[in-house]
Amino acid sequence: MFLYQFEDLRSAMLEDATAGLSRDQKSLSSKYFYDKRGSELFEAICELDEYYLTRSEIKIMERHIREICSSLGKRCLLVELGSGSSSKTRLLLKNMDDLTAYVPVDISGKFLQQTVNELEKEYPALKVMPVVRDYTQPFDIPDIPDVRRTVLYFPGSTIGNFPKAQARAFLERLCSILSVGDGLLIGVDALKDVSVLEAAYNDSQGITAAFNKNILIRLNKELEANFDINRFTHKAWFNSEEKRIEMHLISDTEQTVTIRDMPFHFREGETIHTENSCKYSDEDFRSLVAGLFEIEHMWMDSSAFFYVYYLRKR
Numbered sequence: 001m002f003l004y005q006f007e008d009l010r011s012a013m014l015e016d017a018t019a020g021l022s023r024d025q026k027s028l029s030s031k032y033f034y035d036k037r038g039s040e041l042f043e044a045i046c047e048l049d050e051y052y053l054t055r056s057e058i059k060i061m062e063r064h065i066r067e068i069c070s071s072l073g074k075r076c077l078l079v080e081l082g083s084g085s086s087s088k089t090r091l092l093l094k095n096m097d098d099l100t101a102y103v104p105v106d107i108s109g110k111f112l113q114q115t116v117n118e119l120e121k122e123y124p125a126l127k128v129m130p131v132v133r134d135y136t137q138p139f140d141i142p143d144i145p146d147v148r149r150t151v152l153y154f155p156g157s158t159i160g161n162f163p164k165a166q167a168r169a170f171l172e173r174l175c176s177i178l179s180v181g182d183g184l185l186i187g188v189d190a191l192k193d194v195s196v197l198e199a200a201y202n203d204s205q206g207i208t209a210a211f212n213k214n215i216l217i218r219l220n221k222e223l224e225a226n227f228d229i230n231r232f233t234h235k236a237w238f239n240s241e242e243k244r245i246e247m248h249l250i251s252d253t254e255q256t257v258t259i260r261d262m263p264f265h266f267r268e269g270e271t272i273h274t275e276n277s278c279k280y281s282d283e284d285f286r287s288l289v290a291g292l293f294e295i296e297h298m299w300m301d302s303s304a305f306f307y308v309y310y311l312r313k314r
């Protein structure tokens with residue numbers, strides 16, 4: 001397998017975790033959910049009844065696949081940010097017969113490798129060029145001959161993980177690495193009833209709780225931390241001012257945890273903020289991309305739970 005770029009994330013993780021846990025509102029970046037176990041748990045979340053996001057996005061993709069593929073056009077270089085299991089991408093791969101190459105980019109290296117092995121079996125003629133990388137760090141699009149258009153694919157409403165000001169800065173950066181006429185195919189979770197939103201992140205089987213706690217297990221394994229995961233409780237709620245679901249780990253008791261001998265004190269009830277999932281109205285999303293991209297198409301499901309946009313760089 002060809003890994004186009006690789007970087008060791010562990011020192012960045014140590015720096016980020018100790019900085020995040022030293023703030024008044026303790027926080028850990030959601031990008032550290034995703035080791036192999038975290039990616040597997042995310043796949044299990046996608047299967048949950050309460051987690052409407054994946055189902056809604058797939059329905060939109062299936063229904064409009066012809067129009068979506070024709071927007072992407074011929075001899076396209078498809079670069080997916082946070083590709084995970086590439087499950088939605090397979091719909092594109094099946095329906096685009098002259099894709100020049102597919103570049104899945106993901107921070108979760110082992111899981112990416114497993115996905116690429118599957119893709120190579122399923123699509124032997126497809127050129128797959130995986131990149132193990134943190135896409136929040138600067139990166140260039142690989143220079144591949146015979147490409148008519150580069151399209152960045154960013155499904156799963158992963159854009160929602162950025163607070164809104166950072167989402168705009170991230171989209172500006174994506175815009176800066178594209179050429180005029182290139183595209184961005186992006187999935188965005190819509191604002192909806194709070195009970196539906198909160199149920200999606202507090203599932204009855206406890207899979208999201210296990211996913212959330214996996215970040216602590218990872219710090220224990222990779223940064224010699226000593227979190228007792230039984231002394232933290234998962235909870236997610238809608239922050240109506242910021243229009244986002246926030247996922248937290250609540251300390252059940254007063255306790256001190258160490259990471260490589262550095263102590264971090266928790267009061268009873270104090271939380272670690274582990275993830276944002278910002279929700280957008282169509283109008284909010286249009287103003288987020290205004291001046292950067294033109295909206296060429298917008299598709300949604302019949303419940304208006306989820307939007308898929310095809311944006312073209314101006």
Ligand SMILES: C[S@@+](CC[C@H](N)C(=O)[O-])C[C@H]1O[C@@H](n2cnc3c(N)ncnc32)[C@H](O)[C@@H]1O
Pocket residue numbers: 030031034039042054081082083084085086087088105106107108133134135136155156157158
């Ligand atoms: C919410 S999942 C979405 C997966 C898939 N695209 C989908 O729509 O089902 C987010 C994916 O992005 C990856 N990811 C999260 N933060 C990342 C980062 N900073 N750099 C690269 N990959 C990241 C995760 O490993 C995971 O596969």
